[in-house]
Amino acid sequence: MTIQKILQEVFGYGEFLGPQQAIIEHVVAGGDALVLMPTGGGKSLCYQIPAIARQRAGHGITVVISPLIALMHDQVGALHEAGVSAEFLNSTLSMDEAAQVERRLLRGDITLLYAAPERVTTPRFLAQLDSLLERGLLSLFAIDEVHCVSQWGHDFRPEYRALTVLHERYTSVPRVALTATADALTRADILERLQLQDARQFVSSFDRPNIRYTIVEKRDATQQLLRFISNEHRGEAGIVYCQSRKRVENIADLLCDAGIAALPYHAGLDARVRQANQDQFLRSEGIVMVATIAFGMGIDKPDVRFVAHLDMPKNIEGYYQETGRAGRDGAPADAWMCYGLQDVVTQRRMIDESPAGEEFKQGLRGKLDALLGLSEVSDCRRVRLLAYFGEASQPCGNCDNCLQPPTIWDGTDAARKLLSTIYRVQQMSAISFGTGHIMDILRGKKTDKVTQFGHETLSTFGIGAGFSEVQLRGVLRQLIAIDAVNVNAQAFNTLQLNDGARAVLKGEVAVQLRASVSNPVERKARRSASVGSAAAKASAALDDLGQARFVALKTWRAEIAKQHNLPAYVIFHDATLSAIAERAPLSLADLQGISGIGAKKLDAYGQDVLRVMARA
Ligand code: ADP
Numbered sequence: 001m002t003i004q005k006i007l008q009e010v011f012g013y014g015e016f017l018g019p020q021q022a023i024i025e026h027v028v029a030g031g032d033a034l035v036l037m038p039t040g041g042g043k044s045l046c047y048q049i050p051a052i053a054r055q056r057a058g059h060g061i062t063v064v065i066s067p068l069i070a071l072m073h074d075q076v077g078a079l080h081e082a083g084v085s086a087e088f089l090n091s092t093l094s095m096d097e098a099a100q101v102e103r104r105l106l107r108g109d110i111t112l113l114y115a116a117p118e119r120v121t122t123p124r125f126l127a128q129l130d131s132l133l134e135r136g137l138l139s140l141f142a143i144d145e146v147h148c149v150s151q152w153g154h155d156f157r158p159e160y161r162a163l164t165v166l167h168e169r170y171t172s173v174p175r176v177a178l179t180a181t182a183d184a185l186t187r188a189d190i191l192e193r194l195q196l197q198d199a200r201q202f203v204s205s206f207d208r209p210n211i212r213y214t215i216v217e218k219r220d221a222t223q224q225l226l227r228f229i230s231n232e233h234r235g236e237a238g239i240v241y242c243q244s245r246k247r248v249e250n251i252a253d254l255l256c257d258a259g260i261a262a263l264p265y266h267a268g269l270d271a272r273v274r275q276a277n278q279d280q281f282l283r284s285e286g287i288v289m290v291a292t293i294a295f296g297m298g299i300d301k302p303d304v305r306f307v308a309h310l311d312m313p314k315n316i317e318g319y320y321q322e323t324g325r326a327g328r329d330g331a332p333a334d335a336w337m338c339y340g341l342q343d344v345v346t347q348r349r350m351i352d353e354s355p356a357g358e359e360f361k362q363g364l365r366g367k368l369d370a371l372l373g374l375s376e377v378s379d380c381r382r383v384r385l386l387a388y389f390g391e392a393s394q395p396c397g398n399c400d401n402c403l404q405p406p407t408i409w410d411g412t413d414a415a416r417k418l419l420s421t422i423y424r425v426q427q428m429s430a431i432s433f434g435t436g437h438i439m440d441i442l443r444g445k446k447t448d449k450v451t452q453f454g455h456e457t458l459s460t461f462g463i464g465a466g467f468s469e470v471q472l473r474g475v476l477r478q479l480i481a482i483d484a485v486n487v488n489a490q491a492f493n494t495l496q497l498n499d500g501a502r503a504v505l506k507g508e509v510a511v512q513l514r515a516s517v518s519n520p521v522e523r524k525a526r527r528s529a530s531v532g533s534a535a536a537k538a539s540a541a542l543d544d545l546g547q548a549r550f551v552a553l554k555t556w557r558a559e560i561a562k563q564h565n566l567p568a569y570v571i572f573h574d575a576t577l578s579a580i581a582e583r584a585p586l587s588l589a590d591l592q593g594i595s596g597i598g599a600k601k602l603d604a605y606g607q608d609v610l611r612v613m614a615r616a
């Protein structure tokens with residue numbers, strides 16, 4: 001059976017996406033591959049179709065290594081829905097259930113077996129693989145989320161290191177490794193750690209054109225977030241990332257109080273609560289998950305309409321991976337981030353205080369600065385983002401800067417005034433002071449503290465009166481980023497001059513800043529004209545009768561999903577339901593060829609769908 005036929009019959013899709021075909025052909029033929037594809041690019045089929053093709057050709061089982069135990073149930077469920085024999089082995093199974101899966105494994109009558117890396121590398125499991133290999137029934141290893149092997153990736157997992165056993169012990173078994181994030185450093189690390197130097201690399205464009213990037217300066221973060229959700233994403237599913245567990249809880253409460261259905265998720269919650277919240281997010285519509293970065297890897301919910309960062313993440317890889325969870329279905333989605341001086345200070349402090357070596361810390365600082373740079377740019381965000389991953393592109397027309405170009409101002413003068421003030425204060429008082437006090441002096445405010453220390457007599461007192469506090473904070477952020485100023489975490493976050501200050505004071509480096517854009521009203525008006533809610537979008541082309549059919553289909557789908565204990569999109573995507581509603585099928589033949597309806601689903605649900613159509 002050709003791979004086209006598998007795509008059509010099993011998954012119900014008419015065409016491959018992007019490089020899928022080339023990858024699948026290579027892997028089916030037994031080649032090793034490293035696949036870099038953005039989230040939503042269709043990585044799963046790159047090992048699922050080879051697994052099916054190779055199993056049918058008598059090569060046996062594909063072992064899928066994934067760190068995502070909490071999602072294996074749904075992933076395997078989705079394969080069952082498509083009529084593919086798949087199982088998982090992890091700690092959620094009872095002894096009996098695991099033993100049953102193992103028996104089937106040893107018989108070789110599973111097409112895909114999902115397991116976590118720590119399970120795969122146990123002596124017991126390796127012995128089972130040995131037995132399969134001896135009988136020629138070990139077909140392929142698929143290593144998902146392979147960036148976990150690298151300490152440069154944003155989600156290093158030591159268990160991944162032990163996966164070297166796969167190529168050492170099973171030299172003849174091909175491997176396909178996949179990830180959605182990897183800058184050059186991470187990529188090189190993956191190749192070396194897993195000895196994949198000879199694997200063919202498939203690097204897709206990392207662009208996600210349907211995602212609109214917006215980065216705003218923090219004023220009152222929670223109000224900004226509320227406005228963003230209420231104005232642009234009411235009733236839609238989204239993820240809000242926060243830096244700490246406590247903040248997650250607070251924000252989830254705040255959103256609920258504002259009438260937005262929100263749930264918390266962080267590593268400090270009881271495992272059962274976490275799983276329940278995740279299930280609810282996946283299975284219901286329009287839930288906002290407020291989470292730490294503990295949430296999200298492998299979440300394949302297609303209709304997440306926005307990802308908001310309420311605090312600045314650590315680096316661009318993390319940011320891109322997290323924002324990538326929006327809009328997997330290709331419909332318009334938002335990546336919104338709010339950042340401020342405090343974020344930079346906090347992140348810097350976490351790096352400074354970490355036990356890592358200095359060289360490693362330097363690497364982390366560089367990555368943080370790249371993200372800060374992205375936040376402060378005044379030209380296209382996407383061009384910058386893609387450039388970070390080594391991809392050249394043109395201004396996108398779908399980011400805040402493209403849509404509403406900010407004005408630039410030259411902050412060099414302000415920067416020098418700020419640095420001089422820090423310097424003079426330190427000289428005069430022999431101690432350092434925090435941001436607020438330095439700003440007060442610069443702007444010529446005679447506060448109690450200022451007079452107490454006699455700082456109104458400094459030659460720099462009031463020389464920055466022409467700048468707003470927002471402007472000065474922007475300047476300070478830049479100065480921290482270029483190491484001209486150090487925020488001393490050990491001494492009440494006081495400001496001190498650092499090595500980079502000299503060049504700025506001497507006028508050798510210019511400090512360019514974006515003027516704050518404060519025009520959210522106009523933005524809102526434009527948005528609501530161009531982008532409606534996702535559900536409206538999926539069914540936008542439908543007339544009234546079509547809409548009624550669409551709604552009836554969704555109700556039916558929710559019922560089936562509940563019976564099968566799976567998320568609704570695993571049964572059919574919105575796009576598939578919309579296509580059915582449009583076609584208004586009268587017979588099974590009418591359903592054939594609709595994207596997302598494979599042979600198994602046609603067989604299992606075709607009559608049901610026709611009945612729903614007859615009644616709607
Ligand atoms: P990734 O793992 O790369 O983030 P997935 O494998 O989850 O992406 O695929 C993203 C979405 O695209 C899924 O909903 C999947 O069903 C869909 N998809 C994958 N390949 C195709 C294809 N050839 N045609 C249509 N839809 C596809």
Ligand code: ZN
Pocket residue numbers: 379380381382383395396397398399400401402403
């Ligand atoms: Zn742009």
